[in-house]
Structures are given as C-alpha cells and as structure tokens.
Amino acid sequence: MIHTRRDILRFGLAGAATLVLPNAGFMDPAEAAALAEDPHFFVMIVLSGGADSSYMFDARPLSMTAAGKIQNYLGKDPDPWAGSNGIVSAATSLIKPLSPFKDRFSVMNGVVMTPSFDGHAQNMNFLFTGDPFGGDSFIPHLNLAETGREPDAVDAIIPAEREDNFTAHNHSGVIPLEPKVLRGLPERLRQLPPAHAGDPITEFVRSRLDAVAQGDGRLSGGASLMRTALDNSPNVHRKLAALSPNNPNDSTEKQAIALIAECFRLSLSRAAIYVLPEQFDVHAPDLAKGQPKLFSGAIDKVAALLHGLAETPYDAKRSMFDVTTVMLATEFGRTLRAPDMAIDATGTNHNQYSNSILMGGKGIRGGMVIGASDMADPNAPISKAHFAVDPVLEKTVGMPFDFKTMRPRTDLPEAFDVDDYLTIGSVVNTLYALFNVPTSYHRKMGRDKQTAPVLNKLLT
Amino acid sequence: MARFPIIVAALALLAAPPAHAAAAQFKGLSVISKELSARIAPEEGPIELDRYMPADGLDDLVGTWAAFGTEHKFQNGQPNAVNMVLLRLTFAGFAQSLAQSCKSPQLLLNDSFFDTLEALCTWPSDEAKNEQVLTAFWLGIMGYNAPESEFAVWRDFVLGTYGEKPALEAIEGMTLALMLNPYFLLEQ
Numbered sequence: 001m002i003h004t005r006r007d008i009l010r011f012g013l014a015g016a017a018t019l020v021l022p023n024a025g026f027m028d029p030a031e032a033a034a035l036a037e038d039p040h041f042f043v044m045i046v047l048s049g050g051a052d053s054s055y056m057f058d059a060r061p062l063s064m065t066a067a068g069k070i071q072n073y074l075g076k077d078p079d080p081w082a083g084s085n086g087i088v089s090a091a092t093s094l095i096k097p098l099s100p101f102k103d104r105f106s107v108m109n110g111v112v113m114t115p116s117f118d119g120h121a122q123n124m125n126f127l128f129t130g131d132p133f134g135g136d137s138f139i140p141h142l143n144l145a146e147t148g149r150e151p152d153a154v155d156a157i158i159p160a161e162r163e164d165n166f167t168a169h170n171h172s173g174v175i176p177l178e179p180k181v182l183r184g185l186p187e188r189l190r191q192l193p194p195a196h197a198g199d200p201i202t203e204f205v206r207s208r209l210d211a212v213a214q215g216d217g218r219l220s221g222g223a224s225l226m227r228t229a230l231d232n233s234p235n236v237h238r239k240l241a242a243l244s245p246n247n248p249n250d251s252t253e254k255q256a257i258a259l260i261a262e263c264f265r266l267s268l269s270r271a272a273i274y275v276l277p278e279q280f281d282v283h284a285p286d287l288a289k290g291q292p293k294l295f296s297g298a299i300d301k302v303a304a305l306l307h308g309l310a311e312t313p314y315d316a317k318r319s320m321f322d323v324t325t326v327m328l329a330t331e332f333g334r335t336l337r338a339p340d341m342a343i344d345a346t347g348t349n350h351n352q353y354s355n356s357i358l359m360g361g362k363g364i365r366g367g368m369v370i371g372a373s374d375m376a377d378p379n380a381p382i383s384k385a386h387f388a389v390d391p392v393l394e395k396t397v398g399m400p401f402d403f404k405t406m407r408p409r410t411d412l413p414e415a416f417d418v419d420d421y422l423t424i425g426s427v428v429n430t431l432y433a434l435f436n437v438p439t440s441y442h443r444k445m446g447r448d449k450q451t452a453p454v455l456n457k458l459l460t
Numbered sequence: 461m462a463r464f465p466i467i468v469a470a471l472a473l474l475a476a477p478p479a480h481a482a483a484a485q486f487k488g489l490s491v492i493s494k495e496l497s498a499r500i501a502p503e504e505g506p507i508e509l510d511r512y513m514p515a516d517g518l519d520d521l522v523g524t525w526a527a528f529g530t531e532h533k534f535q536n537g538q539p540n541a542v543n544m545v546l547l548r549l550t551f552a553g554f555a556q557s558l559a560q561s562c563k564s565p566q567l568l569l570n571d572s573f574f575d576t577l578e579a580l581c582t583w584p585s586d587e588a589k590n591e592q593v594l595t596a597f598w599l600g601i602m603g604y605n606a607p608e609s610e611f612a613v614w615r616d617f618v619l620g621t622y623g624e625k626p627a628l629e630a631i632e633g634m635t636l637a638l639m640l641n642p643y644f645l646l647e648q
Contacts, residue, residue: 184514221483
C-alpha cells in the first residue's frame with residue numbers, strides 16, 4: 001500500500017505518524033508522539049580509498065596540467081563554484097547532479113587530516129576517532145544522553161554491505177544493518193513476544209544477571225551490560241519488528257534511504273553510515289584515468305541519497321533532509337600526480353594535507369565554501385610551511401585559515417603549525433556543537449594543543 | 461517533561477563507574493556453536509546456530525572477528541539491546557528445535573545427549589526430573605563454564621516453573637533459560 005504526501009497531510013501529524021510508520025500499532029503511541037518533538041539525525045556518506053578533491057569541488061585549471069603540475073583526465077576546465085560567503089572554489093562538471101542541493105550544503109576545502117601519517121587506516125581512524133590508531137568513533141557521541149536527547153536504541157546503522165577497510169563500526173552501538181535483513185528479521189520478531197517483565201524466563205535471566213553482576217571482575221561487567229541490554233531489548237525488539245520489507249527491485253540507494261528513514265522514525269538509530277562501493281585509491285595510471293567515470297557513478301549515488309532524503313517524509317511537516325545533518329567525507333585527498341610518470345599517464349598517491357568535506361542538512365548553513373587549498377594555479381606562491389611537509393610539491397596543502405572570519409588566510413607561514421589550518425578536528429567539533437555533545441568530547445588540534453575551533457558560522 | 465527523568469537517570473548512570481570499561485564480551489555465535497557441537501553433536505554434524513538467525517550477516521552483530529589488514533579485532537561483542545534481541549531470537553529457535561526433536565528429529569545429536577533428551581521428552585515424569593538427567597542436560601549445553609551453584613538455581617527454576625507443563629514447553633523453556641545465562645554467553 002502506497003501513501004502519498006497528500007494522504008499524510010490530510011490526516012495530520014498524528015495520523016501521519018501512523019501512516020508513515022509501518023506497523024505503528026506495534027509502538028506505544030506516546031513514544032511515537034515524543035519522536036516528533038525535536039528529531040535530529042546524522043548521515044555520513046563515506047568515499048573510501050581517498051577521493052581526489054580535484055574531481056569535485058577543489059579542481060584545478062587545465063593550465064596547471066599543461067604546466068605538468070596536476071593530472072586531469074576529465075580534460076575540461078572547471079567552473080567557478082561561488083559560495084554565499086564570497087569564497088569561490090573551482091568545481092568540475094562531474095558535480096552537476098549535486099547542483100540542486102547547492103543551497104543545502106556547504107563545501108569545506110583544504111581540510112588537514114592527520115599530519116603525521118599518510119596511510120588509509122590511520123587517516124580513516126583519524127576521521128572517525130581523532131586518533132590514527134583507532135578508538136571510539138565520533139558518531140556514537142551524537143547519541144549520548146549528555147546531549148539532552150533521549151538516546152536512540154543504537155548509535156548508527158551501516159545500511160549497505162561493503163568490504164570495509166575502516167573502523168567506522170568500531171563501537172558496538174554502530175551496527176551493520178542491511179536492507180536485506182528486512183526480508184526475514186521483522187517477521188520473525190513479530191512471531192516472538194519481546195522479553196517482557198513478568199515472563200518467567202526473562203525474570204529468571206534477569207535474576208542471574210543481577211547475581212553475576214555483583215562482582216567487580218570482567219564477567220560481572222559483562223553481566224551488568226547484559227542486564228541493561230535485556231531491559232532495553234523489548235523496546236528495540238518492537239522497533240525492529242516494526243520495520244517493513246524493502247523492495248528488492250529498488251536501487252541500493254533507495255533501499256538504504258528507506259531503511260534509514262524507518263530507523264530514524266522509529267528512534268531505532270540516531271545515525272547512519274553509508275559507504276559508497278567505489279574505491280578511489282588510484283595509484284596506478286589506468287585506475288587514475290578512470291576517475292571521471294568513477295566520480296560520475298559515485299556522485300550519482302550521492303545525489304540519489306540526497307534526493308531520497310529530500311523526498312522521503314519524516315512526518316507531515318518535514319522531510320528526512322529537514323531532520324538530518326549530512327556529511328560526505330573521505331579519509332584524505334590525493335597528490336597532484338605521481339613522481340617519474342608522464343602527466344597524461346600518472347596515478348596519484350595519498351595527501352593528508354588537503355581533503356574536501358561536504359556538510360549540509362539540519363543545523364548547517366548551506367551554500368558556503370569554507371577553506372581552500374594552495375597551488376590554485378601554476379603561479380600561486382607557496383609557503384615555507386608547505387615546503388616543510390611536501391618539499392617536492394606533489395601535494396596541495398590547506399591554506400592557513402582564519403577561524404574568526406572563516407576565510408582562508410593569504411599569508412605564507414614560515415613553518416607548518418597545525419593550529420594555522422582548518423582540520424578534521426574542527427569539522428567534527430562543529431558537529432559536536434550542533435548535536436550539543438559536551439565540550440569534554442571535543443577534539444584537540446593535537447597533543448598538548450588547544451581544542452579545535454568550532455566553525456560557528458557554518459551553523460544556523 | 462516526561463523525558464527529563466529519563467535523561468537525569470541516564471546521566472546518573474553515566475556518572476557511575478564505567479562497568480563496561482573492563483567488561484566481558486559475548487563469545488560470538490561461531491564460538492558458541494563450536495562449544496555446543498563438541499558437547500552435544502556428533503563430529504559429522506556440528507550445530508550451526510547461525511541457521512536460526514533470520515537473515516544472512518546478522519550473526520556478525522552478536523560478536524565476530526573482523527580482519528583489517530594485518531589486524532584482527534573482535535567487534536560487536538559488547539552486549540547491547542540489538543544483539544540481545546538477536547541472541548534471544550536465535551536461541552528461541554534452537555530451543556524450539558531441540559524440544560520438537562521429541563516428536564521428530566530436528567538436530568543431529570550425539571548418543572549421550574540423545575539419551576538425555578529422550579529422558580527429558582517424558583517430562584513431567586519423575587524420570588525426566590531426575591537430578592542425573594537434569595545435570596546431564598545442563599552439562600551438555602553449559603559445559604563447565606558455570607559454577608555448580610548456577611546449576612542449582614536453574615534446576616529449581618525449571619522444576620518450579622515447568623513442574624507439570626508438557627515436555628515441549630518445558631524443554632524449550634529450560635533450554636532458553638540456560639542459553640541466556642551470562643556464563644554461557646560471555647567470554648571468560
């Protein structure tokens with residue numbers, strides 16, 4: 001049965017909650033009403049392998065290719081991408097499918113990842129955890145009770161099957177939940193009553209968990225967590241049982257959005273991490289030459305996800321996009337070219353000194369361009385700071401950044417000091433500020449350094 | 461307003477000592493299946509609990525090893541509401557199969573455990589409630605992972621709750637109650 005937006009509007013908010021929530025009768029009505037108060041969710045779209053910013057919103061003119069500085073397998077000059085804040089970057093024609101959303105997201109260029117490492121794992125870890133060697137992802141922090149919101153049942157879902165080579169789900173509250181599970185799980189759960197109070201087995205198990213949790217060893221700690229999990233499980237059981245089957249004929253993105261929307265509406269999950277299938281690690285020339293096609297496919301998928309969010313109602317008044325903050329990120333950018341290869345037959349390597357990140361949706365001021373990378377044209381001046389980290393000029397480096405005006409600085413620092421740059425720490429701290437995550441969780445610019453500044457002007 | 465007490469309670473919990481900082485994790489379905497197989501199944505027919513999961517890949521959510529380059533990391537083993545729901549669902553399916561085996565074979569069982577189950581299938585007879593039968597059943601599923609006192613509490617629960625119930629209901633209940641025990645589920 002298909003419900004149109006008109007149907008939903010006709011029945012009003014309460015009716016809509018019933019209409020858009022499949023099997024809503026399975027839910028407590030008070031709980032469904034509470035969901036409508038101040039919903040705020042997060043979707044992270046991951047480009048895996050280190051995507052080259054120059055094929056999206058931080059492109060370079062063909063004159064730089066002619067000068068042998070940067071490969072360009074698109075063979076076209078980029079167009080200006082003017083931010084509403086007066087900063088202009090250069091964007092390739094490949095980003096056209098994202099143009100309809102220009103006012104709904106902002107572009108951050110020249111974002112510095114971890115200066116000390118250039119490996120995939122270290123930078124992906126750094127993106128998610130703030131530590132090159134791993135730890136807890138920032139995403140579960142958006143679901144802390146300390147944010148003032150009642151935590152959703154799980155911190156995040158990962159709704160697509162991928163051969164992940166990163167630690168996005170390094171937290172047990174971040175779970176891979178693919179659309180295909182909807183073909184069996186909800187139905188089976190509807191056949192089994194939740195572990196409710198008064199049920200003899202539930203009460204017995206609870207008594208054993210209480211008894212074992214009395215000690216102070218690891219087993220007791222585990223039993224204590226099990227006890228909390230058992231207490232929360234009826235709620236999660238009902239929510240998982242309320243998920244409706246996906247349409248296997250829909251595109252992967254459409255199925256993912258449908259699942260994400262249901263999980264958000266049901267308060268089952270605060271966030272979702274969507275990893276695109278494309279691999280952007282193009283060291284070999286043949287792979288690098290395929291980038292126009294690679295990016296075209298990926299950007300189509302990103303656009304499909306954004307359209308899905310915009311067109312899927314959250315409730316009678318709001319789309320999923322209205323209640324969701326979206327971030328698109330990769331672990332790092334790429335070098336301009338590889339050494340000792342012809343400019344028209346070169347691959348690219350890793351560049352942790354300049355990444356591009358998109359952020360939009362709820363709470364984010366869209367349409368802006370924030371930050372920039374250096375070497376914008378063949379004659380651009382290069383700082384000593386750049387030479388210090390990249391003496392052979394294979395990489396672009398973020399421009400020094402003025403956090404007060406939120407504009408790139410034009411000075412040329414003598415030495416590389418991460419405090420001068422827009423970093424992933426600031427990007428994550430901005431999300432933290434948006435979700436009201438306590439400042440004690442905010443990332444620092446580095447060991448023994450100040451807290452990475454929040455990009456206040458990016459927030460509405 | 462109704463949320464305020466919940467949030468305050470949640471904050472109070474956060475302020476408590478972090479019990480999970482050094483908490484045992486779930487063993488994962490693969491390990492449990494192997495342990496169970498060694499005790500109750502013949503060599504040629506191991507128990508594969510993941511067949512009771514309703515969809516592929518869900519067993520990853522109850523504790524699994526993940527490879528990342530040269531690193532191997534156990535993930536999703538920390539007890540949470542989702543993996544608790546999934547484990548209960550899985551074990552409920554297994555418990556049902558075991559109980560249904562009284563009517564027609566559903567599982568390949570080794571001789572020793574088959575004899576134990578055969579005796580239990582006469583529940584609520586005195587033979588089924590015999591201490592030796594209950595002990596054999598407990599050890600078949602739990603092994604020596606739990607102290608004896610746990611057996612005593614479980615036995616009293618089974619005799620008290622299912623004393624006069626039909627065999628299928630009793631076997632299903634006693635199996636599920638045993639498999640959700642922390643000594644059975646958590647790595648030690």
